[in-house]
Amino acid sequence: MLELHKGSLDVPTILQKWYEEEAKSNYGAYIPFVGTVRSEDNIDGLSFDLYEPILKSWFNAWQAKAKEKGAKLKMAHSEGDVLLHESSYIAAVFSPKRRVALEMIDEFVEDFKASAPIWKYDLREGKRIYALERSTEIKGSGLLS
Amino acid sequence: MVKVEFLGPIQKPSVELDASTLKEVSNILKQDSELTSWLENCAVAVNDTLTSSLDIELKDGDKISLLPPVCGG
Secondary structure: OEEEEEOOEOHHHHHHHHHHHHOOOOOOEEEEEEEEOOOOOOOOEEEEEEOHHHHHHHHHHHHHHHHHOOOEEEEEEEEEEEEOOOEEEEEEEEEOOHHHHHHHHHHHHHHHHHHOOEEEEEEEOOEEEEOHHHOEOOOOOOOOO | OEEEEEOHHHOOOOEEEOOOEHHHHHHHHOOOHHHHHHHHHOEEEEOOEEEOOOOOEOOOOOEEEEEOOEOOO
16 A cells, blocks of 8 residues: 655554554564654755656555565655654555564665655755755666766 | 656656657757756656666657656655
């Protein structure tokens, strides 16, 4: 399940909702990752653009991979502005046993950072500044150069 | 005609081009100096599927997307 939200994420509500959705699914492990906007370099917050069609197909490919291992992924991400100490990203893995979930949350979040079509901007004095230096080229970039 | 859209921070309106391969799209876009650095760091999708080949044949109405470096989370 992929959820996209305008603005920051309501972390307690989302984590509880996901817990309740799977409470009787017989998963032995529920491992959430919550990403929070930190105060650094005098930013006022972050802002995000995303491209939903490719984000969905990327997520669906991961969900299929999880299913092969008896696991399930859930993810929520913000679109637009997210201020300091608010959350912009939650990912979670449910699986029958802990080892699959622990490994998958690591692989999933790393691939998310490298591949998910989401663009980050620093918010400074009301302006959005693309965080190019913290961004990663998607595999195969430069094809048209 | 194919449509080229520029995603995220590129901040450029989409354009329609007369091209039958990605190689032709590349040659046309290279003429725009504003796009030089983006062409070097963008991934390319045809009809919302990422591609790694310039030889893909394009048909009328295809959508080509340029995806700059990403940083979700």
